[in-house]
Amino acid sequence: MDLQPIIEFKDFSFQYYSQVEPTLYNINLSILPGEKILIVGPSGSGKSTLGNCINGLIPFAYDGEITGELLINHASTQDKNIFELSKCIGTVLQDSDAQFVSLTAGEDIAFSLENDNVPNAEMHEQVKKVSRMVDMQNWLTSSPFELSGGQKQRTTLAGVLVNDVDILLFDEPLANLDPATGKTAIEIIEEICSSVNKTIIIIEHRLEDVLHRFVDRIIVINEGRIIANTNAHALVSSNILTKTGIREPLYVTALKYAGVPITESIQPGYIISVKAHQCKDALTTWQASIQPPQVQEEKPTVLKVENLTFSYDGIRNVLEEINFELKEGEMVSLIGKNGSGKSTLSKLICGFEKPGQGTISYRGNDIRDKSIKERAEIIGVVLQNPNQMISKNLIFDEVALGLRFRKVPEEEIIPRVEKVLDICGLAPFIEWPISALSYGQRKRVTIASILVMGPEILILDEPTAGQDYRHYTEIMEFLVEINKMGVTIMLITHDMHLMLEYTPRALVLADGHLIADAPASSVLTDLQIIQKANLKETSLYHLAQMADIPDSTGFVQGFINYERKLKNR
Amino acid sequence: MNAKTKLFSYDIVDSPIHSLSGLTKLICFLLLTFAVMYSYDIRVILAVMLFAALIMKLSKIKFSQIKLMVLYVLIFVLTNAVISFLFAPEMGVEIYGTRTVVIDLPGKFDITAEQLLYSTTKLFKYTSVIPFGIIFLLTTNPSEFASSLNRIRVHYKIAYAVALTLRYFPDVQRDYHDISQAQQARGLELSRKASLFNRIKNGLLIIIPLIFSSLDRIETISNAMDLRGFGKSNTRTWYTSRKMKSNDYVAIFISALIFIATASVSIFINKSRFYNPFI
Numbered sequence: 001m002d003l004q005p006i007i008e009f010k011d012f013s014f015q016y017y018s019q020v021e022p023t024l025y026n027i028n029l030s031i032l033p034g035e036k037i038l039i040v041g042p043s044g045s046g047k048s049t050l051g052n053c054i055n056g057l058i059p060f061a062y063d064g065e066i067t068g069e070l071l072i073n074h075a076s077t078q079d080k081n082i083f084e085l086s087k088c089i090g091t092v093l094q095d096s097d098a099q100f101v102s103l104t105a106g107e108d109i110a111f112s113l114e115n116d117n118v119p120n121a122e123m124h125e126q127v128k129k130v131s132r133m134v135d136m137q138n139w140l141t142s143s144p145f146e147l148s149g150g151q152k153q154r155t156t157l158a159g160v161l162v163n164d165v166d167i168l169l170f171d172e173p174l175a176n177l178d179p180a181t182g183k184t185a186i187e188i189i190e191e192i193c194s195s196v197n198k199t200i201i202i203i204e205h206r207l208e209d210v211l212h213r214f215v216d217r218i219i220v221i222n223e224g225r226i227i228a229n230t231n232a233h234a235l236v237s238s239n240i241l242t243k244t245g246i247r248e249p250l251y252v253t254a255l256k257y258a259g260v261p262i263t264e265s266i267q268p269g270y271i272i273s274v275k276a277h278q279c280k281d282a283l284t285t286w287q288a289s290i291q292p293p294q295v296q297e298e299k300p301t302v303l304k305v306e307n308l309t310f311s312y313d314g315i316r317n318v319l320e321e322i323n324f325e326l327k328e329g330e331m332v333s334l335i336g337k338n339g340s341g342k343s344t345l346s347k348l349i350c351g352f353e354k355p356g357q358g359t360i361s362y363r364g365n366d367i368r369d370k371s372i373k374e375r376a377e378i379i380g381v382v383l384q385n386p387n388q389m390i391s392k393n394l395i396f397d398e399v400a401l402g403l404r405f406r407k408v409p410e411e412e413i414i415p416r417v418e419k420v421l422d423i424c425g426l427a428p429f430i431e432w433p434i435s436a437l438s439y440g441q442r443k444r445v446t447i448a449s450i451l452v453m454g455p456e457i458l459i460l461d462e463p464t465a466g467q468d469y470r471h472y473t474e475i476m477e478f479l480v481e482i483n484k485m486g487v488t489i490m491l492i493t494h495d496m497h498l499m500l501e502y503t504p505r506a507l508v509l510a511d512g513h514l515i516a517d518a519p520a521s522s523v524l525t526d527l528q529i530i531q532k533a534n535l536k537e538t539s540l541y542h543l544a545q546m547a548d549i550p551d552s553t554g555f556v557q558g559f560i561n562y563e564r565k566l567k568n569r
Numbered sequence: 570m571n572a573k574t575k576l577f578s579y580d581i582v583d584s585p586i587h588s589l590s591g592l593t594k595l596i597c598f599l600l601l602t603f604a605v606m607y608s609y610d611i612r613v614i615l616a617v618m619l620f621a622a623l624i625m626k627l628s629k630i631k632f633s634q635i636k637l638m639v640l641y642v643l644i645f646v647l648t649n650a651v652i653s654f655l656f657a658p659e660m661g662v663e664i665y666g667t668r669t670v671v672i673d674l675p676g677k678f679d680i681t682a683e684q685l686l687y688s689t690t691k692l693f694k695y696t697s698v699i700p701f702g703i704i705f706l707l708t709t710n711p712s713e714f715a716s717s718l719n720r721i722r723v724h725y726k727i728a729y730a731v732a733l734t735l736r737y738f739p740d741v742q743r744d745y746h747d748i749s750q751a752q753q754a755r756g757l758e759l760s761r762k763a764s765l766f767n768r769i770k771n772g773l774l775i776i777i778p779l780i781f782s783s784l785d786r787i788e789t790i791s792n793a794m795d796l797r798g799f800g801k802s803n804t805r806t807w808y809t810s811r812k813m814k815s816n817d818y819v820a821i822f823i824s825a826l827i828f829i830a831t832a833s834v835s836i837f838i839n840k841s842r843f844y845n846p847f848i
Contacts, residue, residue, distance in 0.1 A: 055796055056796075057792055057795065057796065060795060061791070061792060061795060082795055082796070083798050083801040086796055086797060086798050091796045093789065093792065093793055093796075095789060098786055098789040098790060098793070099789060099790065099792075099793035101733070101736070101790060101793060101794055102712060102736070102808075103710060103711060103712055103732075103736055106808065107712055107808045107809055110808035111794075111797050111799075111808075112797040112798050113806075113808070114805050114806050114807060114808055115797065115798040115799050115800070115801055115802070115805050116798060116801075116802075117802060117804055117805060117806050118806055119806060120806060120807070120808070120810055120812075123806065123808055124808070127808070141581065145739075159797065160797070347750070350750075350754055352750040352753075352754075372750070372753045372754050373753065373754070373756050373758075375754070376754040376755060376756065380754070381751065381754060383747060383748075383751050385782055385785075387778060387781045387782045387785060388744065388747060388748050388751065388778050388779075388782045389748070389751055389752075389778060390777075390778060390781070391752070391773075391774040391775075391777045391778050401755060401756075401774075402755040402756050405755060405756030405757060405758070406756050449755070450755075453755070
């Protein structure tokens, strides 16, 4: 074949004017028409910058110095502006909510046609045509609030397909999606792209989720340089993932634990391709060797929720008949699709909303009459986005804020804040302005500012959303430390890995009902629960089934036990 | 969604008012507003108020949708009436040229029939204009509103900014709500227990995080818009713009008629903006 590359980087470097070092060094990369490429890399590796160079946001929206050359469709991008580029490259950004600029799906799909001055009648015609391609023709008048996550993805995709672009660029398409929707998103990309034959570039750090479907090549970027450019099997077999801090697929970890050598010959790139049968013996022996953890003594109940029912409008119940208990020192996850009532439940516990029926009690005492402020001394809540909580310039002031509100004397505040900052690993930054901190550090500041009030229960909303593996591990290990000190933790999350790795017990909400209160291993292997709550079964379960291991759920639990022991939790 | 966050939300309802194009509604709104604002004739104003009530009924707006807005408006117009009386109790006398005392009060605060008429007229003026505003807001799709602004020669970037504000208003409201609850959990006092100065100071502790999280949002939106060619040419077309149909012309005709009628009453019958029954 003698295809000309559709995208070609030649000795390409880029440096933001605001940065001291270049973000991209000497990139050489060719992408052929019709290829499907996955670009992975940890946060700050330059992978998004690379994407922004392709779609023209660099230098249109972000200034910097470019050296070398980038050719798209054989023409240098130096001579093109973002609008010309948008004719041949369609970009789907992460967070389909924020990029939904219009009030209805139809209008959003039409957005770029509007900017091209396409006459109204013709525009409606084209929108109809494209919406049929993505199966959204019956939802054109729906607002973003009425659409599911998958439908928003389809709408956004239609919004770029309407231009008949050659290249589709997805920038972290899986961030903020629940597991089932993430899976669907990858399937939609596959489905649409195989029918229209486009060049696809997916930028993502959630490797295993993208490899739910086939890709031609994977490019690994680290510290601004391309360090691998290969296929999925070769990449997974190498040590590049561990070296760059990208999470390897979970089934590969299991195979490694079982002592199976990971080589290209077992085709380990995709769960559907891996030759699990060949590994059956190793897996069985490994599973048999794992010892169940010692049964822990029963701890007293700290929080008890009984017959809780709640409704915002008095018509539809958002939560119905919820019953569960939290034991002292537990770490549980609360999962379920968007709108299932997870946030509402946490708001009820914190007293932000008042329950319609039922009781919430703390160590046997009903906390109905306690105000938000009083409850905060028992139960702390940390919002997902640290920017939503930080209101002071200096770390010390931010953490001290809750105590100052409570009129705690200043001489008592100082040691308390210092102690918390020490626990949170923020002691060296005590005098720093918050604006100088990274995202992960800011997250810690928000956790510290809650911990300082000495709550016994901590509720965290999506503590690791949008974080790469290294930051994810950092935040979670930090929470484990706090947990070990006796703080009971409830995590609201979409991340199935997190649930498997860190929380022995999971509460699952679906349409306002608590449909499961069980070990993570049984939740993630129960098809009915998975479907009802928009979850995704873990690849460990697939692996066990493909290898004909009789007790697949037991296999998943075995993996969890093994890891706990290994990491000494 | 929570009822509180639906202050300005547009609902798709099948009504004769909803089916008018945004441009029509904008023109009618302007005509009717000018009609009422120009005239100080209580008979004319009452007639227009009746018309506003009729339109309100036609547009199938439920009282529950506008309860909060009506409350704010009432508080505003009543305060306005009281304050203008306190500052200029003889305004009516000045305008109408006679002085008929109804209740004799100390100082200059006599209540005169002239002042009563003037105040009532002004009160009704506001209460007849505001329903048109409410109807316009609640029955017009924000994007269509933007497209009509654009059609009366407002630059599309400004028009679109208006639509975007309305589009993201509920999101920002939700953010505000979340932030405020999280800050209250830390002990922030927003209730009347705190002094006014402290409440303002505490309000800042919500506004600052709100600004920062909104800035994140704005960056994403503006990138998404750039990437889909917003701003590349000097004009743009609108998916939601509708062709003018016969009912649109009828509506404009009726509004124009009302405008001309009220103007004629002022010019030919009253020979001034005021209706004077005292002479």
